[in-house]
Amino acid sequence: MLRNTDSSYGWAAIALHWLMALAVFGLFGLGLYMVDLTYYDPWYRDSLALHKSIGVLLALVWTLRLLWRLLNPTPRDLSGSRVQALGAHAAHVLLYAMMLALFVSGYLISTADGRAIEVFNWFSVPSTLTGDNQEDLAGMVHEWLAWGLIALVALHALAALKHHFVDRDATLKRMITVIKQEQKP
Ligand code: HEM
Ligand code: HEM
Numbered sequence: 001m002l003r004n005t006d007s008s009y010g011w012a013a014i015a016l017h018w019l020m021a022l023a024v025f026g027l028f029g030l031g032l033y034m035v036d037l038t039y040y041d042p043w044y045r046d047s048l049a050l051h052k053s054i055g056v057l058l059a060l061v062w063t064l065r066l067l068w069r070l071l072n073p074t075p076r077d078l079s080g081s082r083v084q085a086l087g088a089h090a091a092h093v094l095l096y097a098m099m100l101a102l103f104v105s106g107y108l109i110s111t112a113d114g115r116a117i118e119v120f121n122w123f124s125v126p127s128t129l130t131g132d133n134q135e136d137l138a139g140m141v142h143e144w145l146a147w148g149l150i151a152l153v154a155l156h157a158l159a160a161l162k163h164h165f166v167d168r169d170a171t172l173k174r175m176i177t178v179i180k181q182e183q184k185p
Pocket of ligand 1: 024027028029030031032035051052053054055056058059099102103104105106107109110117139142143146147149
């Protein structure tokens with residue numbers, strides 16, 4: 001089952017969720033590592049090029065995921081409480097928004113000097129806006145957003161674990177595997 005239903009996620013949403021989670025954690029770790037390198041480190045240029053290339057590809061996957069989400073039903077909340085359901089929805093919207101803001105600020109840092117972003121020598125994303133302190137400003141915003149996103153993801157993961165171990169419902173299970181509709185007796 002590729003598509004979502006009212007009660008479960010389909011394979012496409014599950015695969016996109018975990019692929020993107022892996023990429024976000026990877027970009028966060030790589031980002032922190034690479035800004036500490038000096039010009040003389042052999043990885044100085046390549047790590048930045050890798051961060052930018054994966055970042056641009058992730059932005060494309062993000063677009064696909066959002067479209068997929070809008071074209072599919074969202075499985076209903078299992079907590080049964082309206083406040084919790086609203087909180088979960090708000091957190092998911094914020095997760096999407098923070099990822100988008102990271103792509104935009106990352107793009108603005110990388111292209112502030114008028115240079116395009118080379119994505120794995122495959123295609124390039126041209127520069128549009130350039131400004132005197134654009135690089136510093138976007139860099140500061142990018143760093144704060146990255147920490148903010150990771151903090152929200154930590155909360156999000158804790159909420160998923162609470163569903164699993166405290167409420168003992170299928171919230172986490174249905175993001176790991178497709179749950180077939182219950183058979184009617
Ligand atoms: C979810 C996506 C992303 C995450 C989690 C992320 C995370 C990070 C982190 C943690 C840093 C280090 C910040 C610091 O300590 O100064 C960083 C730096 C950087 N990121 Fe990203 N990033 C993402 C996407 C992107 C994208 C899409 C681009 C460009 C297309 C990009 C370009 C850069 C650049 C150029 C730097 C170096 C900034 C500097 O030298 O101060 N990032 N990123
Ligand atoms: C960078 C990491 C992550 C990001 C950006 C992220 C983002 C999201 C988003 C946007 C949704 C909403 C559903 C959708 O639009 O497809 C979602 C759902 C979900 N996520 Fe994550 N997630 C991350 C990591 C995790 C981790 C580590 C866990 C578990 C420990 C987790 C468990 C879940 C569960 C169980 C759902 C389904 C919630 C429901 O059915 O109401 N996520 N995630």
